[in-house]
Amino acid sequence: MSTSAKMETRNMSFYYGESKALENISIAFQACRVTSLIGPSGCGKSTFLRTLNRMNDIIAGTRVEGEVLLDGRSIYDADVDVVDIRRRVGMVFQKPNPFPKTIFNDVAYGLRIRGLRNRTELYDRVEASLKAAAIWDEVKDRLNESALGLSGGQQQRVCIARALAVEPEVLLMDEPASALDPIATQKIEELIRALRDRYTIIIVTHNMQQAARISDETAFLYMGKLVEVGKTDMIFTKPSCRRTEDYITGRFG
Amino acid sequence: MNASTTKETAIKTGFLVVALASIVILAMIVVFLFREGLPIFRKVSVRDFLLGRYWYPTADPPDFGIFPLIVGSVVVTLLSCVIAVPLGVLSAVYVSEIAGSRMKEILKPAIELLASLPSVVIGFFGMVVVAPTLQEWFDIPTGLNVLNASIMLALMAIPTISSISEDALHGVRRELREASLALGATRWETISRVMIPAALSGLSTAVILGMSRAIGETMVVLMVAGGAAAIPESIFDACRPMPASIAAEMAEAPFRGDHYHALFATGVVLFMMTLAFNLVADMIAAKYKQVGTATL
Numbered sequence A: 001m002s003t004s005a006k007m008e009t010r011n012m013s014f015y016y017g018e019s020k021a022l023e024n025i026s027i028a029f030q031a032c033r034v035t036s037l038i039g040p041s042g043c044g045k046s047t048f049l050r051t052l053n054r055m056n057d058i059i060a061g062t063r064v065e066g067e068v069l070l071d072g073r074s075i076y077d078a079d080v081d082v083v084d085i086r087r088r089v090g091m092v093f094q095k096p097n098p099f100p101k102t103i104f105n106d107v108a109y110g111l112r113i114r115g116l117r118n119r120t121e122l123y124d125r126v127e128a129s130l131k132a133a134a135i136w137d138e139v140k141d142r143l144n145e146s147a148l149g150l151s152g153g154q155q156q157r158v159c160i161a162r163a164l165a166v167e168p169e170v171l172l173m174d175e176p177a178s179a180l181d182p183i184a185t186q187k188i189e190e191l192i193r194a195l196r197d198r199y200t201i202i203i204v205t206h207n208m209q210q211a212a213r214i215s216d217e218t219a220f221l222y223m224g225k226l227v228e229v230g231k232t233d234m235i236f237t238k239p240s241c242r243r244t245e246d247y248i249t250g251r252f253g
Numbered sequence B: 001m002n003a004s005t006t007k008e009t010a011i012k013t014g015f016l017v018v019a020l021a022s023i024v025i026l027a028m029i030v031v032f033l034f035r036e037g038l039p040i041f042r043k044v045s046v047r048d049f050l051l052g053r054y055w056y057p058t059a060d061p062p063d064f065g066i067f068p069l070i071v072g073s074v075v076v077t078l079l080s081c082v083i084a085v086p087l088g089v090l091s092a093v094y095v096s097e098i099a100g101s102r103m104k105e106i107l108k109p110a111i112e113l114l115a116s117l118p119s120v121v122i123g124f125f126g127m128v129v130v131a132p133t134l135q136e137w138f139d140i141p142t143g144l145n146v147l148n149a150s151i152m153l154a155l156m157a158i159p160t161i162s163s164i165s166e167d168a169l170h171g172v173r174r175e176l177r178e179a180s181l182a183l184g185a186t187r188w189e190t191i192s193r194v195m196i197p198a199a200l201s202g203l204s205t206a207v208i209l210g211m212s213r214a215i216g217e218t219m220v221v222l223m224v225a226g227g228a229a230a231i232p233e234s235i236f237d238a239c240r241p242m243p244a245s246i247a248a249e250m251a252e253a254p255f256r257g258d259h260y261h262a263l264f265a266t267g268v269v270l271f272m273m274t275l276a277f278n279l280v281a282d283m284i285a286a287k288y289k290q291v292g293t294a295t296l
């Protein structure tokens, strides 16, 4: 089972300088599944997510121990190109962060830096990505306007389109709907469900109902440790740890 | 409760007075500048003053055409920009985006130190070191010329440009940099395609304020520009930018004579130019602030 995992960590620990933020985490993510990461604030969910595409590399003084594997290969090996990893493992951030560019150029950004110049091909890929992110109809007439003029939910879907445009294999989402209203949130959730056929999705959320609605698997993190991971309905109905149950039922955190 | 409001009113009034005082002083200076400058236009037309090609204020009859001085200022300022803008902006990019923290600790104070050098010292350096070097390299009669002045002015503008540019880059939201890196962009792609465009308004402000610093600078151009009140035909010609002219001649100009008024009028022109620079800088900053960041 674990050999077929799309992405996997083995005994992974993470340090910000001297302080240990993640401890000995071993978890496997199967291809074409949605996994929710839940846990109280500060437990290390974002930190964990960012170890999966090496975003923590840009923070000085950080260190990873143990292994992080993508298709069975360690992504922290010396001969691995971090740029390649980040292309294969896309990321959507908590706050929508469109570039100060037009919507078209925003979504085309990742394609262009990969050397795609052909205008029609660019256009096709941008269109396909915006459609996949369920935002095409809302922006097709304003591709040459700034994404900053869109609503927060629309901006977030443009950001998802931008991440999809480079055809990642894994999609990391750090509370992608936490800055959005319920209707926009619902759209993002529908989108995640639609994307699960093609992508391995790992999503951080503070919203238990959301985790229950969208994910196949759920992992509970607490103080930098993985407390338990399993099928979402199991975690929500019969968690094996007391802590998980307390957290899910809202007794703490 | 009552005592605290009284105290607050007193503090507010105090600040108001201080703020007003500086405005009043500024206004007085401007009024004075115009009052002393405008009388020259009884002798020459505005057009002849600005576009006249001859500046012989002490000849008989005198010529009050400051066109060569304006050209001198503009040429020296533009050339200094050509030198200072790439260096200033690139050093800011280096310090804020590329340098490790130790390198940063050395570089930042070094650039700031450059700003704290008195202009007379920079002028001196230009006279004693740069001038003979230029003379030798290019085999020209004098090293006190447009090029020398531009290099020295660039030295003075670089810290301004660099530190404002660095603030501008620093002000770009961290999220944008992360978004770019997360898409698999390299550090250089992130700098050139996201950071610099997003900081463009701040970078333009930096450049304009750097120029405005250069155009008003007096001591350096007085010392190294060569002083000839003629339109320079090459960068190896001497020139006489406006501030140099004012500083050099004011002492010998008879009080409230025509020459005196002409120098003040030159000051008015200089003031208008720096004012324009600053207004443009403000406009750019305000325009882009509304959108949050520059829109490409």
Ligand SMILES: Nc1ncnc2c1ncn2[C@@H]1O[C@H](COP(=O)(O)OP(=O)(O)OP(=O)(O)O)[C@@H](O)[C@H]1O
Pocket: A016, A021, A039, A040, A041, A042, A043, A044, A045, A046, A047, A048, A059
């Ligand atoms: N850049 C950093 N430098 C040092 N410590 C950090 C840094 N970022 C996070 N931490 C610490 O690491 C721990 C985990 O933080 P993290 O952001 O991963 O938590 P989180 O589970 O995502 O929380 P939240 O739900 O509030 O987003 C916290 O104790 C936090 O203070």
Ligand SMILES: [Mg+2]
Pocket: A045, A046, A047, A174
């Ligand atoms: Mg977080």
